[in-house]
Amino acid sequence: MEIAENRNENIVILSLVGRLDSNTSDDLEIRILSRIDEGERKFIIDCSYLDYISSSGLRVLLLGAKKLNNIGGHILLSSLQAQIKEVFECAGFTSLFKMFNSKQEAINYLNNPH
Amino acid sequence: MFNNSGIAFKLSLSILSTTAIIFIIILGYNYQISRKLILNNVRENSKNLAFNAVNRIETILKSFEKIPENLAYFLKYSDYTKSELTNLIRTVVENNSEIFGSTIAFEPYAFDKNSEYFAPYFYKDNGDIKFTYLGGDTYRYFHWDWYQIPKELDKPQWSEPYYDEGGGNIIMSTYSVPFYKNIEGKKKFMGIVTADISLDWxxxxxxxxxxxxxxxxxxxxxxxxxxxxxxxxxxxxxxxxxxxxxxxxxxxxxxxxxxxxxxxxxxxxxxxxxxxxxxxxxxxxxxxxxxxxxxxxxxxLMSDITRLNRNVFLIGIAGLLILLILIILISGSITKPLRILVGATNAIAGGNLDVELPMSKSNDEVGKLTNSFLYMEQSLKKYIKELTETTAAKERIESELNVAREIQMSILPKTFPPFPDRNEFEIFAAIEPAKEVGGDFYDFFFTDKEHLFFCIGDVSGKGVPAALFMAVTKTLIKAKTTSDISPDEVLTRVNKELCIDNETAMFVTIFCGILNTRTGGVSYSNGGHNPPYLFSKNNGIKVLDGSRGMALGILDEASYTTGSVTLNAGDGIFLYTDGVTEAMDIHAKMYTDENLHLFLEKQKAINPEETILKTLIELKNFSSGTAQADDITIMSIKYLS
The missing domain is CATH 3.30.450.20 (PAS domain)
Structure with a gap:
């Protein structure tokens, strides 16, 4: 899996390409946790090119969400493909993450505090 | 040809042959030059000798030539009587020991108009001086060479040497000088003056x-x-x-x-x-x-050069021999440490890393090579030691993981049929563990005489943490499942326990149900797990996708619901983990829910053991040897009556 990192002002946008499974989830875990340690609080996980997510991948996203929730941060998901969305639904994770159809929608959400 | 020869041999051969060639060239050059020098020397020497002899001879000959020449000069410019002439000739013969005879031979009638011949001749005969007149009918001296040749050539002439019989076998030569008179201003040939001269000297x-x-x-x-x-x-x-x-x-x-x-x-x-x-x-x-x-x-002449060259050659051969010995000694001293090194490295190559390497005293190439080998040996030793330690550590970890895996597997019920005395239902389960420790599990047990609790679960992630989490979950389920409890209550209780201090955000998906073995009624609850399939004799198969909630271990306030379905005799449930639908083929393509659905539809009826084994074969065929990434767990229950 490839992780492309971009920024939009204070938002860290991580675009995942390929498969997020037990072999690759450590990379993402390290990336998210180190950014949180650096003080980042707003994350968008762009799933446009994410083909597969395993329970290991779910755990990493969950871990990120938990850490950020405790310190008032956010982790949003955008552009999930159907089969990815299904995994989230199956595991009952849809209520844990805010999901958007596009990256821009997610950015807009973060820039307009509720 | 010499590939197998040692350095010493090659060195000796090349140096010696080169030296020998140089030596032969020098020898040849030396021979040529000295020969040339000697030849030049000989040429000069012989020339000197020859000219020296020539000069000496000519000096003496000149002194003899003077005598008849003086006579001829006298005859040309003086008048003379017969007695004066004979006295003159006699004096010449008497006073010159080397002159054995002398005459003044006149042209016909030149001295005496009445006499054709006139040639008074004095000669030595056994120490006496004798006199005679030459010429006569038997000795017409005008025609003899000693007379005719100087006359014709108009100059003095030495005759061919001859033996003088009368003079005691002495080689003589006659010097003939023509003489003239000036008559009326003209030079007129008058005759020949001769001297017979001994050539002893x-x-x-x-x-x-x-x-x-x-x-x-x-x-x-x-x-x-x-x-x-x-x-x-x-x-x-x-x-x-x-x-x-x-x-x-x-x-x-x-x-x-x-x-x-x-x-x-x-x-x-x-x-x-x-x-x-x-x-x-x-x-x-x-x-x-x-x-x-x-x-x-x-x-x-050449014997000197030959001797010189022979000596040079012998010295050269001796030199070459000394050179050979020196080369052998030097190259031996160079290659000796190399040979020891070769032996040592062979031993190292053979696995003996404790071989003593020769200590090099010098800092030359061989010394550096030895030091390099010493360094290599130590590095190898260190590397092998480290490798041995790492391998041992790795093996220990792997064996510990295997133990963990075995422990994990041993807590799952594996004896089938598990309840041989119960004939209301059939139950079968199988787990195909992946190479890496995973977190799948299943369990079933009676909560009371009528109610069979069953569950299947999958812990997120892999490795020891997943295995531990799985063990904890399974234990919790067993602990929290009391009689008269509903499935959603089980999940709620287990979830609360799992959420305590779950810093790593691990979670587990669980599908659990309770079968009333008397009625066939099944109440179930799903905590984020893949929904199982329901085999209905009358209605075919369908996904049992009701009562779905969140995976466990995430939110302690998560709530679960209970759904229910009734199994008639011959109906059954097929439960599985995502290892089934996410099994991959060689192109990394997943098996998918759709394929599983189609496969199960083809099964007509459910017979837990048969259906599960067939499914495993189907998956094996699909993956066709691709390494299994996740645990594959299937459990199936069939209600009989």
Whole structure:
């Protein structure tokens, strides 16, 4: 899996390409946790090119969400493909993450505090 | 050819052959140059000897020539009587020991108009001086060479040497000088003055030429006749040409021709009487036309060079031998540590890393090589030690993981049929663990006599944490499942426990249900797990996707619901983990829910053990050898009555 990192002002946008499974989830875990340690609080996980997510991948996203929730941060998901969305639904994770159809929608959400 | 030879051999061979070539070149050059030097030396030497002899001979000949020439001069400018003439001739013969005879021979009627011949002749005969008149009908001296040749040539002439029978076998030559009178202003030929001169002294001068052992000098007349020669048999008997004829020696003939043509040169010569090789210098006597030859024996001349070269050659051979010994010693001292090193490295290659390497004393290439090998040996030792430790550590971890895996698997019920005394239902389960420790599990047990609790679960992630989490979950489920409890209550209780201090955000998906073995009623609850399939004898198969909630271990306030379904006799439930639908083929394509659905539809009826084993075979065929990424767990229950 490839992780492309971009920024939009204070938002860290991580675009995942390929498969997020037990072999690759450590990379993402390290990336998210180190950014949180650096003080980042707003994350968008762009799933446009994410083909597969395993329970290991779910755990990493969950871990990120938990850490950020405790310190008032956010982790949003955008552009999930159907089969990815299904995994989230199956595991009952849809209520844990805010999901958007596009990256821009997610950015807009973060820039307009509720 | 020499690939297998040692360095010492190659070194010796190349250095020695090069040195030998250089030595041979020097030797050859030395021979050529010294030969040339000696030849030049000989040429000069022989030239000097020859000209020295020539000068000495000519000086003496000149002194003899003066006597008849003075007579001729006197006759030209003076008047004389008969008695004056005879007295004059007598005085000449008496006063010159080398003159054996002398005459003044007049032209016919030139002295006495009445006498055709007039030639008073004094000569020595056994110490006495005798007198006679030459000429007569039997001795018409006008026609003899001694008279005619100087007359015709109009100049004095030495005759061919001859033996004088009367003079005691002495070689003589007659010097004839023409004399004239001025008559009415004209020079008129009057006759010839002669002196017969002994050539004894000539022999002494020429034979005094001594060159090394066998060199010598000789003199030939105008005709090539030997006048002096160490071999006295040749004297007056042979000419150079008669010898050349006898020996069929063209070169000798040519040399003879050049000698009597008054040339002078330095030539090689194949001997005169033998075939001994000589170098000869020859030079002419100016007035007589005779020629002096000086012979140098070539072998004696060259013996010095030959000896010199032989000595140089012997010294060279000795030098080469010393060089050979030196090279062998030096290259031996170079290659000895190398040979030891070769032995040592062979031992190292053979696995003995404790071999003592030779300590190098010097800092040359061999020393550096030895140090490199020493370093290599130590590095190898260190590396192998580290590798051994790492491997041991890795093996320990792997064996510990295997133990963990075995423990994990051992807590799952594996005995089928598990309840041989119960015939209301059939139950079967199988788990195909992936290589890495995963977190799948299943369980079933009776909560009371009628109610069978069953569950299947999958912990997120892999490795020891997942295995521990799985063990905890399974234990919690068993602990929290009391009789009369509903499935959602089980999940709620287990979830609360799992959420406590779950810093790593691990979670587990669980599907659990309770079968009423009397009625076939099933109540179930799903905590984020893949929904199982329901096999209905009447309605075919369908996904049991009700009552779905969140995976456990995430939110402690998560709530779960209970759904229900009733199994008729022959109906069944097929539960599985995502290892089934996410099994991959060689192209990394997943098996998917759709394929599983189609496969199960083809099964017509459910028979837990058969259906599960068939499914596993189907998955095996699909993955066709691709390494299994996740645990594959299937459990199935069939209600009988």
């Amino acid at each position: 000539l022999e002494k001068i020429v034979s005094s030429i001594e060159i090394s052992k066998t060199g010598y000098g000789f003199l030939i007349s105008k005709n090539g006749t030997f006048v002096t020669h160490p071999d006295s048999d040749l004297i007056m008997n042979e000419t150079l040409f008669s010898l050349a004829e006898a020996r069929e020696d063209q070169e000798l003939r040519e040399i003879g021709r050049r000698m009597i043509s008054r040339e002078s040169d330095f030539v090689p010569l194949n001997g005169i009487i033998s075939n001994k090789k000589f170098l000869m210098f020859f030079a002419p006597l100016s007035t007589s036309g005779w020629s002096v030859g000086v012979l140098f024996p070539q072998d004696e």
